[in-house]
Amino acid sequence: MSRLLIVEDEKNQRELYALELQDEGYEVDQAINGKEAVDMVKNNKYDAVIMDIRMPEMDGIEALGKILSRDKKIPIIIYTAYSNYKSNFMTWTADAYITKSLNMNELKDKIREVITARAEA
Amino acid sequence: MKRDLKLLAVLISFCIPDILLLLFIIWFIRQPVHDDMMILMPVCSSLLILRYAFMIIYYKYFYSARMNIIDEIISDFRKGKFSVKHPEEIGSGVFRKIMKELTLTGKYLDEIVTVQKNEIDTLHEFYNSIVFSISSFFMVLGDDEKIVYANDGFCKKFRFDREELVGKRIDDIFYFVNARLKGAIMKVKSMNKPVVLEQTHLLSVNKISIISDIKISKILVRGKNQIVVILDDVTTKLKKDYQITLMSHISGSFQKDLKIEMVLYNILTAVTSGSGLGFNRAMLFLIDEEGKALTGMMAVGPDSLEEAIEIWSSISSQDIKSLNYESSPREGKKLLNSVLSANFSMNEDNIFIRSLNNREIIHIYDSLMDENVDNGIKELMDVREFIIVPMMAMNNPIGLIVVDNKFNLVPIGNDSVELLGIFASQAAFSIESHNKLKMVEQEKNKIEQRIDGIVDTEKMAAVGRIAAHISHEIRNPLVTMGGYARRIMLQSKGGATSQNAEKYAEIILKESERLEKILSNVMDFTKPSKSIRAFNNINNIIEDTANLLKNIFLEKRIELILKLEKDIPFVKSDSIQLKQVMLNLVQNSIEVTDPGGIIEIISEHDSEHAVIKVRDTGSGINEKDPNIVFEPFFTNKITGVGLGLAIVKKIINEHNGKIEVRNREFCGVEFTIRLPLPV
Known part of the structure; x- marks a missing residue:
């Protein structure tokens, strides 16, 4: 069973994603900001990280850099309400950049894709 | 013996x-x-x-x-010889005695006469030398207005013999007699006061032209009235002053009026006015914009000798200044019409085009005999002698001035040609300036239109930014609400009751409340207030702004510190405009402040003002000219057009307030807004 980390400061959203992804059959951990995410990635092994950008204390961009500096191969999917972060070249280092949407199918497809790609590699 | x-x-x-x-x-x-x-x-x-x-x-x-x-x-x-030649021959006696007495008397008388004669001679010499030393020309008219005397200067100047002059009337020696001169003589005769006529144009029958100050006074000689007319020749002096007067005249009118006709008319009036070059007629031709044709643009001058005399005798040379294209009597309509309809191709080989191409002044002495003058130009000019002067602007010919003395037939002197040459270049400069000014005017209009466009674009960009901001703000709660709603829907399929329906519904409700709050924040900024000026609490305005920008502060990891004075006095203001001020100021600070920086907003008051301070930890501004940041279109940013702070300044000014900006001690700037408190 693949293990995912969801990084999202808004509790309701975070829990919603967790529920949805658990329904898909993933084991899901939750972090409330970038800082916590960096710590959790340090201590645990995840198959993919789904991360928001705008978060207090440490934002997604900074966390992205810190996580990748530790483990370059871990798939990271940016999942945010803001499409304009695409212009920040740091986000290019993520495996995917998905704009939040009522329909979570795009996210689910992308998670499946990156996990499969990693398993094959 | x-x-x-x-x-x-x-x-x-x-x-x-x-x-x-x-x-x-x-x-x-x-x-x-x-x-x-x-x-x-x-x-x-x-x-x-x-x-x-x-x-x-x-x-x-x-x-x-x-x-x-x-x-x-x-x-x-x-x-008158009071001497006795040979008194000894007389003999003696009584006769001798008588002769002796007579001789003595004669000698005495002789002495008296000699002394008086000497005195008279001295006086005569004295007056003669005075009269000769006066450069003025003068003549004396008898009571019948016939010339009694004219001095040497007068005779020489007008090339008359004195004997020839005596007994003639002034009408006989001047080609036309200025009506003002005649009037002045009448006036002097009837009253006892001398009259001075300044800068009067006179032309003798033998074509000597002169501009003079004329002094007319009455003298009494042996019970008879005589009129002394003294002419001070000011022609040379005027010619010297001419360029200056002319240029000020031309540039003066040129500034006042932007119509090209007016500029051209002034140029030609100056050429034909008596005090300057005094030509009878002047015509002006310009090369068109494509440079393909030379077209008649303006002409000044009478159509006939009668018209000419009427003008010359009624206008003092000084009157040039009061002439005006619109108000002047429109003599010379025929001339103007024929010049306006004249059009020469630049490819033509005629004397006009040659003057332009060779950039030289051409003096035609006798057009009838001159092979260079073709029939078209002969017909147009209808005069033997004329001058063609090219007008050069920046070494390029732009047109021609053509002048003649069609009516008084005064030969055109070299000095006039020279002066006209100088004048033509000044005129060209005038015309060129006029055209340039017109171009600048057009460019200015274009730029103004473009600025309007930029302002519109900026407004649109602002709308776009607000739209993006709002759409992002509402996306988060929307996604959450939708997600939970779908979960309820999926779990309730087939009539089953969702286990967490109540919890999910609660989340949806909270998120929708949050959504509403976001929307009301936005509305606060956009809804127009009923009364534009109301008493507002500036703290509320600051807080509203802070709320609206809360997420940006989070996103950029800039700390916002509000230090708001409690119970701050209300300020009579337009809340929407003040919110705009705060939004622009804070956004500006956010843009220049790096992550980890601090923005402080402070409210306080003194006896006269409510004060808002916005401090950031950004890069600061140029010390030398801090206020440049309020100039429209000043910007250090790659995006944006630099209107934000200009709008701020405008709004604060409209509130009778003041805004200052200065660098803070270590980093960043502090904007200080002072809004007057109600008295």
Whole structure:
């Protein structure tokens, strides 16, 4: 069973994603900001990280850099309400950049894709 | 002695008949017999006759000689010679005495006359030299207005003999007589005051043109009135002043009026006005914008000699300044029309185009004899002598000025040609400036339109930014609400009740409340208030702004610190505009502040003002000219057009407030807004 980390400061959203992804059959951990995410990635092994950008204390961009500096191969999917972060070249280092949407199918497809790609590699 | 002998001889000779008579009588008495008495009578009577003859001869000799001398003296006296030539010849006695007296009187009179004559000569010389030393030309008119006298200067200037002048009327010697001059003479005759006519144009019948200040006064000579007319030739002086006057005249009118016709008209009026070049007619041609044709643009001058005389005799040369294209009498309509319809191709080979191409002044002395002048131009000009002067602007020909003296036929002198050359370049400069100014005006309009466009674009961009901001803000709660709603829906499929429906519904409700709050924040910024100026609490405005931008602060990890004074006095203001001010200021600070920086908003008040301070930890501004940041279109950013702070300044000014900006001690800037408190 693949293990995912969801990084999202808004509790309701975070829990919603967790529920949805658990329904898909993933084991899901939750972090409330970038800082916590960096710590959790340090201590645990995840198959993919789904991360928001705008978060207090440490934002997604900074966390992205810190996580990748530790483990370059871990798939990271940016999942945010803001499409304009695409212009920040740091986000290019993520495996995917998905704009939040009522329909979570795009996210689910992308998670499946990156996990499969990693398993094959 | 000799004279005495002579006199003695004369006296003796005078006595000869008496001696002869005596001798005869003695001889007769001695005769013893006086028988022959018959001889006595004839001898005695003949001797007596001889005696009388002698007396007559002597009288003749003595008195007539003396009378001749007296006659001579009298005639000398009459001639003013008070001298006696040979007083000793007069002889002696009473006569001599009288002569002596006469001689003395003569000498005395002679002395008096000589002294007076000397005095008169000196005076005469003195006045003569004064009259000669005066450069003025003058003439004296009798009561019948005929010339009595004219000085040498006058005769030389107008090339007349003095004898020729005397007895003529002024109408006979001047080609046209200025009506003002005639009027002035009448005035002087009727009143006793002298009259001065300044800068009056006179033209003699033998084509001597002069501009002079004329002084007319009345004198009384032997009970008769005479008029002294003194002409001060100011032609040269005026010519020297001319360029300056002309240029100020032209540039003056050029600034006042932007119509090209006006500029051209002024140029030609200056060429034809009496005080300057004084040409009879002037025409102006310009090369069109494509440079393909030379077109007649303007003409000034009379159509006929009658018209010319009417103009010349009614206008003082000074009056040029008051002439105006619109108000001037429109003489010379025919001329203007024929010039306006003149059009020459630049490819044509005629004297006009040649003048332009060779950039040279061409002086045609006799167009009828000159092969260079083609028929078209002959017909247009209809005059023998004229000058073509190209107008050069920045070394490029832009057109021509053509002038002539069609009506008074005064030959065109080299000095006039030279002056006209200088003038043409000034005129070209005027026209060029006029055109350039027009171009600048057009460009200015274009730029203004473009600025309007930029402002519109900026407004659109602002709308776009707000739209993006709002859409992002509402996306988060929307996604959450939708997600939970779908979960409820999926779990309730087939009639089953969702285990967490209540919890999910609660989340949806909270998120929708949050959504509403976001929307009301936005609405606060956009809804127009009913009264534009109301008493507002600036703290509320600051807090609203902070709320709206909360997420941006989070996103950029900038700390926002609000230090708001409690119970701050209300300020009469437009809340929407003030929110705009705060939004623009804070956004500006956010843009220049790096992550980890701090933005402080402070509210406080003093006795007269409510004060808002916005401090950031950004890069600061140029110390030398901090206020430049309020200039429209000043920007250091790659995006945006630099209107934000300009709008801030405008709004604060409209509130009678002040805004200042200064660098803070270590980093960043502090904006200070002071809004007046109600009195």
